[in-house]
Amino acid sequence: MSDLVSQLMRSWTDLMDWLYGMFFQQEMDLSILGLPAAGKTTLVTLISRNEMIEDRIPTRGLNMQKYSKGGVTLKMWDLGGQANFRAMWERYCVGASAIVYVVDAADSEKFALSRSELHDLLSKPSLAGIPLLLLGNKSDLPAAVKSEKELAEIFDLASLKGREVCAYSISARNRTNIDITLQWLIAHSSKKS
Numbered sequence: 001m002s003d004l005v006s007q008l009m010r011s012w013t014d015l016m017d018w019l020y021g022m023f024f025q026q027e028m029d030l031s032i033l034g035l036p037a038a039g040k041t042t043l044v045t046l047i048s049r050n051e052m053i054e055d056r057i058p059t060r061g062l063n064m065q066k067y068s069k070g071g072v073t074l075k076m077w078d079l080g081g082q083a084n085f086r087a088m089w090e091r092y093c094v095g096a097s098a099i100v101y102v103v104d105a106a107d108s109e110k111f112a113l114s115r116s117e118l119h120d121l122l123s124k125p126s127l128a129g130i131p132l133l134l135l136g137n138k139s140d141l142p143a144a145v146k147s148e149k150e151l152a153e154i155f156d157l158a159s160l161k162g163r164e165v166c167a168y169s170i171s172a173r174n175r176t177n178i179d180i181t182l183q184w185l186i187a188h189s190s191k192k193s
């Protein structure tokens with residue numbers, strides 16, 4: 001009986017999501033950035049296809065994958081992290097609803113470089129005011145910094161003024177905190193019809 005009730009509730013929620021989507025469809029462009037091997041493509045593939053990719057294939061240039069729920073479609077622009085691709089990060093962030101900056105929270109040797117790339121990017125006047133979500137990925141690894149407060153300190157997020165800023169500890173591999181990540185993106189991205 002309770003199975004039937006929960007199934008009916010799910011169908012009702014799906015119907016409401018679909019109806020809402022028919023009338024209030026919104027599309028958001030998200031730029032997913034970070035140093036090589038931070039886990040950007042892994043995360044984006046998990047969100048859009050619910051698949052965990054194991055092969056390490058560095059992104060050359062960019063690729064785009066979508067995720068839709070209810071009336072919201074997230075267009076996730078996954079940009080390559082190698083030095084020669086970083087030059088185009090700014091171009092793909094202009095006009096974005098939010099910037100998602102992924103760091104390998106277990107690779108402390110790269111924190112300084114990752115922080116300076118983040119701050120260089122966000123100092124561009126063309127990107128003023130765009131919300132930032134910093135994701136400390138690979139929380140499944142023992143060496144990972146898992147405290148969100150510590151991540152915010154390491155990446156000096158307090159100095160970023162004039163925009164929404166948040167940090168979450170996640171694991172794309174273990175699917176940890178992916179739900180709150182999606183909630184933040186949907187709630188904090190500026191709305192575009």
Ligand SMILES: Nc1nc2c(ncn2[C@@H]2O[C@H](COP(=O)(O)OP(=O)(O)OP(=O)(O)O)[C@@H](O)[C@H]2O)c(=O)[nH]1
Nearest residue numbers: 036037038039040041042058059081138171172173
């Ligand atoms: N342990 C662990 N490994 C992960 C996690 N997410 C990604 N990885 C691994 O990290 C490596 C790099 O992942 P990618 O998603 O290709 O990294 P990327 O940020 O897209 O890298 P570029 O495209 O080169 O900029 C792969 O071997 C992934 O399997 C995670 O949450 N935990």
Ligand SMILES: [Mg+2]
Nearest residue numbers: 040041058059
């Ligand atoms: Mg990639």
